[in-house]
Amino acid sequence: xxxxxxxxxxxxxxxxxxxxxxxxxxxxxxxxxxxxxxxxxxxxxxxxxxxxxxxxxxxxxxxxxxxxxxxxxxxxxxxxxxxxxxxxxxxxxxxxxxxxxxxxxxxxxxxxxxxxxxxxxxxxxxxxxxxxxxxxxxxxxxxxxxxxxxxxxxxxxxxxxxxxxxxxxxxxxxxxxxxxxxxxxxxxxxxxxxxxxxxxxxxxx
Numbered sequence: 294x295x296x297x298x299x300x301x302x303x304x305x306x307x308x309x310x311x312x313x314x315x316x317x318x319x320x321x322x323x324x325x326x327x328x329x330x331x332x333x334x335x336x337x338x339x340x341x342x343x344x345x346x347x348x349x350x351x352x353x354x355x356x357x358x359x360x361x362x363x364x365x366x367x368x369x370x371x372x373x374x375x376x377x378x379x380x381x382x383x384x385x386x387x388x389x390x391x392x393x394x395x396x397x398x399x400x401x402x403x404x405x406x407x408x409x410x411x412x413x414x415x416x417x418x419x420x421x422x423x424x425x426x427x428x429x430x431x432x433x434x435x436x437x438x439x440x441x442x443x444x445x446x447x448x449x450x451x452x453x454x455x456x457x458x459x460x461x462x463x464x465x466x467x468x469x470x471x472x473x474x475x476x477x478x479x480x481x482x483x484x485x486x487x488x489x490x491x492x493x494x495x496x497x498x
Contacts (some may be wrong), residue, residue: 303471303481307388307412308490310483311474314414314467317391320398322455323375328448333361333438334404335377337370338392342385344408344493350428351383351406360435371399378447379404379424379438387491388412397423397462400455402447404434409492415461415470415480422454 302309340348355362365373374380382392383406393413396403403423405413411425426434460466461480473479
């Protein structure tokens with residue numbers, strides 16, 4: 294792709310020039326979220342599928358640090374998310390995962406854990422809504438969540454996420470944002486082309 298000129302690639306998977314949301318099924322906003330939560334952070338996905346054993350390493354960090362954290366992999370994953378202030382959304386096969394948008398569609402706060410490049414759409418806006426971190430940055434981020442953030446601040450973020458839900462985090466909203474981007478406006482933005490397709494090692498992958 295570096296040799297192709299005058300082509301702009303909008304990518305949900307993690308390799309291109311413009312990150313866009315990676316969408317799967319539509320998740321409705323969670324109703325009746327408890328005003329207080331049991332967990333500061335939770336993860337409800339597979340511990341596999343990411344390069345460099347990254348998901349397992351992320352999980353191990355939280356377990357070994359005795360953080361306010363729980364892991365769950367099963368049918369009641371939405372209930373676990375609803376009882377957590379933040380939801381971990383580590384990258385998978387590509388540089389992002391469906392769980393980033395699943396989280397935001399529900400009006401909850403994602404933490405996108407990445408390896409080489411954080412592949413999140415609307416990066417400037419996203420930084421006011423969710424979080425990004427490498428494995429190495431998780432201790433500092435957790436300290437911030439634990440010592441600086443309050444239930445009121447978390448709730449403010451959740452309300453702001455919901456205010457952008459339909460316009461930015463749904464299929465119709467993404468199509469609208471793509472149209473605005475092509476006209477020179479909107480919240481999508483170009484990003485440097487990653488050095489490899491997936492950050493898995495050799496052969497340009």
